Amino acid sequence: MLKYLRIRNFATIENIELTFKEGFTVLTGETGTGKSIIIDGIRLALGERGEIDKIRTGEEELFIEAIFISPQDKAAQVLVQRHFSRDGSTRSYVNGILTPAKKIKALAPNLVDIYGQNDHIFLRRQEFQLDFIDDAANLLPLRSEVTKLAHEIKKLQREKNKLSLHESQRRQRLDFLQFQIQEIEKANLVEGEEEELKREREILRHAERVQQLVNELLALGWEDDFSLTNLLSQMEHRLRELKDFEATFAEMEKASEEFSLLLKEYFRFLLNFKEKFEVSPEKLDEIETRLSLIDNLKRKYGSSISEILNYLTQARQEYQLLSRSEEKGSEIEEKISKLRKEYQAKANLLSQERKKFGVNFSRIVEKEIKSLGMTRAQFKVRFSSKKISSEATLPDKGWDDLEFMISPNPGEDSKPLRRIASGGELSRLMLALKVIGKSSVEKNKTLIFDEIDSGIGGKTAEAVALKLAQLAHDHQVICVTHLPQIAVAAPHHYLIEKKVKGGRTFTQVKSLSLEERVKEIARLMAGSHLTATALKNAREMILTHHPLL
Known part of the structure; x- marks a missing residue:
């Protein structure tokens, strides 16, 4: 149940705090x-998205705080706090822990059920009616199985359709794939070879100059009496002698020896390069031919050898799939046939359970709406089967098309709810559904009705008031109303007023005492001009419902 609500800087509300009690x-x-606006504040507390233009003029932040008592455990409280800033940012907390709004919204159905002014529009929709029946009959788990099977069948059917190419198209595709595979395989591509070939080509294009430079380097460093290695050897000899006279030369001798080893390794590389290197126009032609082949394949299959090889893998897989398409198609058809039988069995069971529930449901709804002033109305659930042309149109929720039918007056044929029901009739029907469904929701849950009295009055209003009071035996019921018959039935009464101070509008909410309730009930009956008779009648109505006040 909702225990406490605080709203700050929301539209015309500067700051209000409300404490709610059990019951009505x-x-x-x-x-x-x-x-x-109070109901809108509760919606915000329950995870609804806030709008910047709803922040009170001149303020930077809208703040909502609500405390709920868990229906499962009366000792457990759920504290929700939400901050909405003018810059568009939002912060939400549950029991002091930063929590995404979507998680709060997911928690909301366990705490509060709100029926708004326009929610009866959903009642006209067949999709809503089907969902309500399945939920009330506890058929959602079975329906989920039907839905899962339908999705699996459709997925397999799409896969089968891909395989069902015309045979000539399949053959042409196979031939084309075979040509591509052979062309790529014949090239024997290796990742990284293109870069290596380009490096070799660059050397061969300048072979004479490369050879000349290598020879000159060898002459400077290795093959001459005054070569670098000979000079370095002489330096090492003198350094060894010097260190006998001055120990500090030992470090220089060590560095000279390390440099000598490095230099020898360097010239060994040059000698090895010289031995292997040959000026060969034929080799250059081979490389150019190979690079040309690679470029040709890149234009067809990818921008690099890696992409070409990936394409080869995909082409092989497609070729294999098409080669065994008949076998694969038979396998898929066998799976579809098996799943179709499972679907039919579960969909038939779902349909049977819906129809069985529908008979009793129709009787109970009719009884409830008659108690709400629709004394001559007849109600029933009409079932029909969907037309299924293929697996692609297999219905996710089973065979049934379902529609609520109503005949407001004797002698009239039942017609779909969406065609004939008025706003007042829809409001009462929705209330009847809430009453019927109350056994399936947990006790102490909060049920909020925002002007459910639309389009009714007189004895019908009294019947609705009685029904709301009955609901309040097991739940906390909060109702926004303009009818005295409903207002007087509740033991707890808040008055919402607008005041203007200093050029600013303020919405205020206060809990009414007995005398204040008398005036408010009289106003609801007679308007702003309160007569002695209206006040007397209002007092009598209140004391009739609440003799202990």
Whole structure:
């Protein structure tokens, strides 16, 4: 249940704090006072998205705080705090822990069920009606199995369609893939070879100059009496002699020896290069031919050898798949046939359970709406089967098309709810559904009705008030209303008012005492001009419902 609500800087609300009690609570106020703004605040607390333009003029942040008592454990409280800044940022906390709004929204159905002014629009939709029946009949797990099977069948059918190319197209594709595979395989490509070939080509294109430079380096460092290695050897000999006279030359001798080893390694590389290197126009032609082949394959299959080899892998896989398409198609068809039988069995069971539930459901709904003033109405659930032309149109939720049918008056044929029901009839029907479904929701849950009294009055209003009071035996019921019959039925009554101070509008909410309730009920009955008769009647109505006040 909702225990506490604080709203700060929301539209015309500067700051209000409300403490709610168990049972039935009503919110009333004159037209234009913004009675639904309290419900909007609760919606924000439950994870709804906030709008910047709803932040009170002149303020930078809208703040909502709500405390709920868990329906599962009355000792457990859920504290929700949400901050909405004018810069568009939002911060949300649950029991002091930063929590994404989507998680709060997922938590909301376990705490509160809100029926808004326009929610009866959903009642006209067949999709909503089917969902309600499946939920009320505890058929959602079975329906999920049907949905899963339908998705698997459709997926396999799409795979089969890909294989079902016309035979001539399949043959042409196989021939083309075979040519491509052979062309790439014949090239014997190796990753990295293109870069190595380009390096070799660059050397061969300047072979004479390369050879000349290598020879000159060898002459300077290795093959002459005054070569670098000979000079270095003489330096080492003198350094060895010097260190006998001065120990500090030992470090220089060591460095000279290390440099000598490095230099010898360097010239061994040059000698090895010289031995292997040959000026060969034929070799250059081979490299140019190879690079040309690689360029040709790159134009067809990818921008690098790596991409060409990836394409080869894909081409082999497609070739293999097409080669065994008949075998694969048979395997898929066998799987589809097996899943189709499972789907049919579960969809048939789902349909049977829906129809069985629908008979009792229709009887209970009819009883409830009659108690809500639709005394001559008849209600039933009409079932029909969907037309299925192929696996692609296999319905995810089973065979059934389902529609709520109603006949408001005797002698009239039942017609779809979406065609004939008025706003008042829809409001009462929705309330009846809430009453029917109450056994499937946990006790102490909060049920909020935002002007469910649309389009009704008189005895019908009294019947709706009685039904709301019955709901309040097991749940906390909060109702925004403009009808005295409903307002007087609740033991807890808040008045919402608008005040103007210093050129600013303020929405205020206060809990009414007995005398204040008398005036408010009289206003709801007679308007702003309160007569003695209206006040007397209001007092009698209140004391009739609550004799202990």
